[in-house]
Amino acid sequence: MKKQKVNRKYNFPDADLYQMAMDSIRLAKRDLESFKSGYEYDGHRLKGFYDRCQRFVEMPHDDELLGDQMVVTDKKYETAEKLKHAIRSVMTRVRMAFSNRTGRYRKFGTAKMGDMTDAQLLFCGRRVIRVARAQWNFLSDTGLNENHLERVAKACQAFELAMNIQQDKIADRDISVESRIELGNLIYDELIKVCDIGKDVWAESDRAKYDAYCIYDSNMEQKRISDAAGA
DSSP, X not given: OOOOOOOOSOOSOHHHHHHHHHHHHHHHHHTHHHHHHHHOOOHHHHHHHHHHHHHHHHXXXXXXXXXXXXXXXXXXXXXXXXXXXXXXXXXXXXXXXXXTTSHHHHTTXXXXXXXXXXXHHHHHHHHXXXXXXXXXXXXXXXXXXXXXXXXXXXXXHHHHHHHHXXXXXXXXXXXXXXXXXXXXXXXXXXXXXXXXHHHHHHTTTOHHHHHHTOTTHHHHHHHHXXXXXXX
16 A cells, blocks of 8 residues: 655744744743643653754755755766667667668667657667677678677666666655654644643743743744844
């Protein structure tokens, strides 16, 4: 069964989540006695919250992972062009023996090579080698030799390796993004709990301390107003 996609529980940037979480930890440390006595929320649990926040901030950002993916994708494009060039070098010699409208030429399957998918191009390279070797008798006067086919074979190997590396990077990025979302959701859930406790602690005794735990509608709006005023 396909794993269900993980969705973010919050709609603001990860950097904001981290900062809000760290602010709540600072406030909870100040009020830890009240957290422990009335809500069984002790320093050990608060440290676990802090540790998750540190893991979160140290995780690679998607921009980093996308950059890595782009690097290996460029490498794959380079190896694809080398493979196409090696195939064309063989086919130039094949055309010296066969018209491109003959069955012997079409057996190579190189038509519309520029439109081929990665898998089709790799398959094409290997087919060119196989078909050429099966027709040595017809190609002996074209200058085609084993070195040309070995060049295609090596280009196929390099291209397949580049394809695999690219797919690995794509998978690594997907896994990392999912892990980041899952950890962010855990932090968000814990943030809600800490803020709810903090508000309950100060609801009837200290409005300022109560407001400090209201980090969503009130504080985020205040932050936007402050940022706009300072712009």
